[in-house]
Amino acid sequence: MPVRVKPWLENQEGYKPRSYGVIRARLDLNESPYPPPARVVEAVTREAARGNRYPEAAQYQHLTELLSSYTGAAPEQIIVGLGGDMVLEKAFTLVLGHREKAVYPWPSFSMYEVYTRQQGGEAAKIELEPSDDRWQLDWSRFTKEALSARLVALDNPNNPTGSLIAPSEDELAELLEKLSREGVLLILDEAYYEFSGVTYAGLTESYDNLLVVRTLSKAFSLAGLRVGYGIAHPSLAEKLRSLLPPFLPRTSLAAAIAALEEPSYAAKVVEVIRREREWLAKSLRKLPGIRVYRSATNFLLVETPVPKVVDRLAEHGIAVRRVPLGDNWLRVTVSTPAENRLFLETLAKIVKTAENINDSSEEL
Ligand SMILES: Cc1ncc(COP(=O)(O)O)c(C=O)c1O
The missing domain is CATH 3.40.640.10 (Type I PLP-dependent aspartate aminotransferase-like (Major domain))
Structure with missing residues (x-):
């Protein structure tokens, strides 16, 4: 007989760490990309x-x-x-x-x-x-x-x-x-x-x-x-x-x-991340069909034209977070300049591929 749990916890779903295979950039948990001092x-x-x-x-x-x-x-x-x-x-x-x-x-x-x-x-x-x-x-x-x-x-x-x-x-x-x-x-x-x-x-x-x-x-x-x-x-x-x-x-x-x-170390981290956040938001807004919301945090909420965009990025080793607004949305943690550029370039490629698929299906 299985243990009797509280009825309201029968189907409880907690946070499940997701495995994305080989991860090149971990941008899904709003961590600081910089190790402690x-x-x-x-x-x-x-x-x-x-x-x-x-x-x-x-x-x-x-x-x-x-x-x-x-x-x-x-x-x-x-x-x-x-x-x-x-x-x-x-x-x-x-x-x-x-x-x-x-x-x-x-x-x-x-x-x-x-x-x-x-x-x-x-x-x-x-x-x-x-x-x-x-x-x-x-x-x-x-x-x-x-x-x-x-x-x-x-x-x-x-x-x-x-x-x-x-x-x-x-x-x-x-x-x-x-x-x-x-x-x-x-x-x-x-x-x-x-x-x-x-x-x-x-x-x-x-x-x-x-x-x-x-x-x-x-x-x-x-x-x-x-x-x-x-x-x-x-x-x-x-x-x-x-x-x-x-x-x-x-x-x-x-x-x-x-x-x-x-605390000056944290202050420096915040300064760098804020600067990178603004750069990343501005760069993302130049991509077709992308919407980025203003953020007062170390992450950005992004609406894309790509279905299952979190899975598409995971195929390239980039972990971002699903959000319950739809499978074309993502939450990305602002990271080091190198990881932010990797994310931006990969997303740009994915958006372009999705656009090409749309164009050719319209021709059919
Ligand atoms: C809004 C909010 N509150 C609380 C936490 C909890 O953070 P921690 O348990 O790591 O202190 C998080 C972590 O992502 C968060 O986003």
Whole structure:
């Protein structure tokens, strides 16, 4: 007899790493293409040699202090997890009950769906709408749904569109005020904060129903070392902390400490990626039938005239991400100049081949 799982998890589909065969450019996970700086590698190596010991309390304390000065929030407001993912998961666990409603935009970060199902909750997804070169959220619809929910998640900037979708700080504060009366949690996911430069983390001092989630996976080049954090009012932070496992890997803690001690490296990564993003977007727009949206992140959302475009690129060893908008769409991570050029040239060839096929089928 197979194990009896919760009925709502019978057909749960989580994230499945996809194998693309030989990969020449890995542009599907919004990672930094640049390895962490030498001081991070040294710190991880040093801590690996102490792997027989659980981490020291002093490591947590040091990391919390560094995050406090990086974010401007008090140390009691910071919680650290194995990636932003873990912080998100704990927030869903803390507030969302069976059959209760979670509200988030569609499309948005795929794990909101996983965590809603994990809790047996029900999702109300508010569709984003394209307008010129960016995607927008209908704020009044979102607000209306949010007021009858238990939890609201908003990725700002949004993944996969790259658009900033939150309203002004005043409008957000107004919603938080209303949600606070109903006991609703708002998760503001700022995973791409370093690229957008936009944050509302300051509101966590006044609102105990706001959790801001950030990560060291992107700008800080630590995706594989899994460090993310949350910023919340001390009372909410304490509740979330109570659900965390007692220890994170000491290598991850050490990596985060070393990276935050030298934030200028991340700043340089962000500068290079932003420059490359603008170059890539401009170059892509010159290809026939291509539409590229303005991005405040390290990735671009692209509509192409090519069916199954993700598979076509994979045949050339280029991994990009599928998006639920159609099989002619893709999300591409902005990478090194060499990989960006390889992606651009390969896509140009694929578009041209698709055009030739169309032309000759019209002649028939
Ligand atoms: C919007 C958003 N939130 C959170 C995350 C989680 O990142 P991590 O778990 O690596 O910190 C990601 C990762 O891609 C993301 O795109």
